[in-house]
Structure formats: C-alpha cells, structure tokens
Amino acid sequence: TFQTNILTELRNWKLSLIQHHKLQMKQEKEKHAAHVKQLCNEVENLKELLHTYEISIARKDEVITNLTQAIEKEKERVELMRKFTLWRIQHVKASQEEYANRIANKHFRTTLMKKVWAAWRSLSEEKWKDKVARACQLRAEDVCVQLTNDYEAKIAELTADLERTKAEILRLHSERDQYEDTMKKAFMRGVCALNLEAMTMFQGK
Numbered sequence: 001t002f003q004t005n006i007l008t009e010l011r012n013w014k015l016s017l018i019q020h021h022k023l024q025m026k027q028e029k030e031k032h033a034a035h036v037k038q039l040c041n042e043v044e045n046l047k048e049l050l051h052t053y054e055i056s057i058a059r060k061d062e063v064i065t066n067l068t069q070a071i072e073k074e075k076e077r078v079e080l081m082r083k084f085t086l087w088r089i090q091h092v093k094a095s096q097e098e099y100a101n102r103i104a105n106k107h108f109r110t111t112l113m114k115k116v117w118a119a120w121r122s123l124s125e126e127k128w129k130d131k132v133a134r135a136c137q138l139r140a141e142d143v144c145v146q147l148t149n150d151y152e153a154k155i156a157e158l159t160a161d162l163e164r165t166k167a168e169i170l171r172l173h174s175e176r177d178q179y180e181d182t183m184k185k186a187f188m189r190g191v192c193a194l195n196l197e198a199m200t201m202f203q204g205k
Helices: 002-122 126-204
Strands: none
Touching: 002 126
C-alpha cells in the first residue's frame, strides 16, 4: 500500500542516513588519526631539532671557553714579555751609565796624567822637553782617540740592542692584536655559521 511504501522509503532513507553518518564518522576518525600522527611526527622532529640545538650550544660554549682561556694565556705571556722587556731596558740603561762612568774616569785619569807629565816635563831640559812633549802628546791623542772610538762603538752597540728590544715589544703587541682579531673573527664566523644552519633548518621545516 501507499503507507507501507512510505514507511519502507523512510526506513531506507533512515538506513542511508545512518550509513552516511557512519561513513563520515569513519572518515573523520581517519583524518583525526592522520592529523594526530602528523603532529606526533612534528613533535619528534622538533625534539630532534632541539637536541641538535642543545649539542650545538654546548659546543659553542666549549669553543668560547677555550678561546677565553687561550686569550687569558696570551695576555699572561704578553705581560711577562712586557716585564722582561722593561727589565732588559733598565739593565741596558744601567750598563750604559756604568760604561759612561768608566770612560769619564779614564778620561779624568788621562787628563791628570797629562798635567803631571806637563809639570815634570817643565823640569827637564829644553830639547828633551820638546821631544818628549810631542811624543806624549801623540800618545795621549792616540789613547783619547781609541777611548773615544771604543766609547762610541759601545754606545752604538747598546743603542742597537735597545732598538731591537723596542722592535720586539712592538712585534709582540702586533702579534697580540692580530691574535685577538683572529679569535674575534673566528668566533663571529662560528656564530654566523650556527645562525645560518638554524635558519636553513627552520626554512626547511
């Protein structure tokens, strides 16, 4: 009958709705499961990335510590070299003063001997006085010239030694500046490389 057909159609429609609803629920569950799985994979990837960052940070801290220790050691070495150089300069100055005093004493004794010889010469005979005077004068002049040459050579040697010491100080300061600049550049290159690697990984994700 018509009523039976309607009831049958309603039952069929109801069953169709139920089947459609079950199918949608199944699809939603599958989508949800896939989404949850994707999120789990992303969490695992983020955990691995975090672990990688922790290792990189630990290595960077170790590098910074090593560089800091190296810089401190270099500062200590430069300070020791500076103290040694100052001591060397003072020693050279003391040597110069001592040598100058010896030369002055020799000159004083030579002058005194010349005066004594002149007084004694005035008591001698006229001929011998002139002859001995010329000989003594030549000898004294030779001694003075020799002493002057020795003194100038020693001063030149000490001056050259002082200049070499000053050059060594400048070289040590230059090496220290170059070393600190190299350390800073190496540290900045390491930081830039780490930032670039992190940026690449984030862009990849």
